[in-house]
Amino acid sequence: MALSWLFGLLVLIAVAGFFAGRSKSVASAGGDARGLHSRPNYYGWHVALNALVPALLLLVLWLLIQPFVLNRAVMPMLSSVDVNDRGTMSLVLSDVRRVAEGIDIAITEGAISPDEARDIQADVMDVRARLAEVGVALGSDVSIETLSAAQRYRALAYTGTSVMTILVLIVSLVGGVIAYRLVRPDFRSRNVVEFGVRMLLLSAASIAILTTVGIVLSLVFNTVEFFRLYPATDFFFGLNWAPSFSGRGGASELGILPLLWGTLYISVVALAVAVPIGLFSAIYLSEYATKRVRSIVKPMIEVLAGIPTIVYGLFALLTVGPVLVSAFGEGGVLGVSWMGGGTAVMTAGLVMGIMLIPFVSSLSDDIINAVPQSMRDGSLGLGATRSETVRQVVLPAALPGIVGAILLAASRAIGETMIVVLGAGAAARLSMNPFDAMTTITAKIVSQLTGDADFSSPEALVAFSLGMTLFVITLGLNVFALWIVRRYREQYE
Known part of the structure; x- marks a missing residue:
């Protein structure tokens, strides 16, 4: 049946x-x-x-x-x-x-x-x-x-x-x-039913905890198995990423530093795009926009958060990349030859920054709106202009929450996969040129577990070590963001 x-x-x-x-x-x-x-x-x-x-x-x-x-x-x-x-x-x-x-x-x-x-x-x-x-x-x-x-x-x-x-x-x-x-x-059926429903709710809440524990344990066990086959010092301090499935890892170089550099570089470019645009949008919507404008603009910004990341990846591959090549590539309108192809750090960073705008904007908007109106009225009553009030009263009061929102957006950028796979390329290299193709940890996790690989080899197990490293980085960013918010947030009556 x-x-x-x-x-x-x-x-x-x-x-x-x-x-x-x-x-x-x-x-x-x-x-x-x-x-x-x-x-x-x-x-x-x-x-x-x-x-x-x-x-x-x-x-x-x-x-x-x-x-x-x-x-x-x-x-x-x-x-x-x-x-x-x-x-x-x-x-x-x-x-x-x-x-x-x-x-x-x-x-x-x-x-x-x-x-x-x-x-x-x-x-x-x-x-x-x-x-x-x-x-x-x-x-x-x-x-x-x-x-x-x-x-x-x-x-x-x-x-x-x-x-x-x-x-x-x-x-x-x-x-x-x-x-x-x-x-x-x-x-006493009411007592029995309410107790049973309470246990069901507790079980539902426990599923999230048990799932997290299961994910962590699976990463830990496979990471330990990987480090039995491959030296940890070469993994964390190696400058070259060249896996080879021939010989079961005998000729592979699995240094994480090029992947970590590409991850952080693309994330920094994305935040350089998302933070100013998202923060300025939040300031406008909360301090200057009328209710009618706010009711239209805010939902339109938040629509960006609902677009699948694969669509952003295709947008980077088919639109943003060719535009950048026409401007910064050989024979481009600017007369420079910095960019050899459409896949580059700048391509993925720009598109990922657009994707992160609603994260920064929505969180910052909620934080700015939480500042009491009495503080604004007091500043205006003392003769300050609206811009001075925003700059000297509202933003300092909301700064801890804004910093937390930026760090949460950073952890979201570090964990992105599809935009990087389609927009940044697959080259693992250490380079300062933002127009070079690079790759990230998440992209290599996908590539290492794709195909009929021997899952007992270092080249397959390394994906779990990469995932564990990424998990620790994003967990650290999230904990740091929550600590900042709780440590420096202002309490208002």
């Missing part, structure tokens, strides 16, 4: 339990709801939650555990792969899952019958051709062993899904029946 159908059945059982519990509560009080401890709806929610929540928890746990069980079940069939070689085994298991999914698609499309899918044993070429007819392409490395493992994986997955469906429905029905039997006038 499809997950959507299973979820729909659970919802129907919960809805039926709600109305059944509500009706029984009223009937048990002789038709007078005043004889109940709680309102009738609480009795209904008690039955509905008991029918829905335990079943959903079982469903989620089953879906999380089943892939690991299936992988371990088919691993003994892959005798040609070393079990201790985790990288190769992971790639082969992904092929097994892909072939199993392809067989399911072929059965759905009618290219292969279920009986034929169970009997496929030897003719891999025939299987590849028949799956290609329905748009499922298999690589040339698919062997008889992989095909047999895929058949086993598919059969076990079908069995597991069937058992899961039955157990989930049984848990839902049993939970609903038990809760229904507890319905009586003196049952």
Whole structure:
């Protein structure tokens, strides 16, 4: 049964339990709801939650555990792969899952019958051709062993899904029946329901914390594994970035300094664009603009924050880059030859600065508006002009918050990927020329994990070390920004 159908059945059982519990509560009080401890709806929610929540928890746990069980079940069939070689085994298991999914698609499309899918044993070429007819392409490395493992994986997955469906429905029905039997006038359903909802809210809040812990642990473990294979001193102090997947890292140079330089250089250019424009926009909107102008201009500025970064990247590649080349390239209108191509630090920095304008503008606008009007009135009453009031009263009072907004925008710039990939190029170099192509840490994380790389090699594990370094930098900036805001913010009544 499809997950959507299973979820729909659970919802129907919960809805039926709600109305059944509500009706029984009223009937048990002789038709007078005043004889109940709680309102009738609480009795209904008690039955509905008991029918829905335990079943959903079982469903989620089953879906999380089943892939690991299936992988371990088919691993003994892959005798040609070393079990201790985790990288190769992971790639082969992904092929097994892909072939199993392809067989399911072929059965759905009618290219292969279920009986034929169970009997496929030897003719891999025939299987590849028949799956290609329905748009499922298999690589040339698919062997008889992989095909047999895929058949086993598919059969076990079908069995597991069937058992899961039955157990989930049984848990839902049993939970609903038990809760229904507890319905009586003196049952404190309101207390139970409110406690249950409170636990659900606590669980939802814990997901963010657990997710953060999981991300950090995954980065830490893989970073430690990388430094077992590659010297940490060469990584942090190396001046050259030249990964090579030949020889499993024997000839690779993986120094982070060129990537760190490109990251910081592009971020500085972006902030040089975003901070003045965003701050001046915030000052105008909060101090000079009329309500009508503000109601139009502020939403238009904030629209920039809703544009996908891939669109900014295409804008940098197709528009900003060629414009800069026509001005600063060889044969350009300015008669200089500083820029050899459209991808450069300046290209990515300008576009990223445009993307950051709403971050700086919106945060600064909120901070400036938080300054009490009485301070402005006092300054104007003493004879200061509006510009003098803004410069000598409002901005000093709002400065800590503005600095925090700038640092938050900086951390956003450091973590940007798509604009850098399309606008800055892929060259890892140490250069002061803003018209040279460079790359950043995030761009190299993408490139290192793209393709059929051996995930046990230093060239693949280095992506986690780069991610850990970037995580520490952005975390430090965020903590510093929050410290400045809390340390120097003004408290007004």
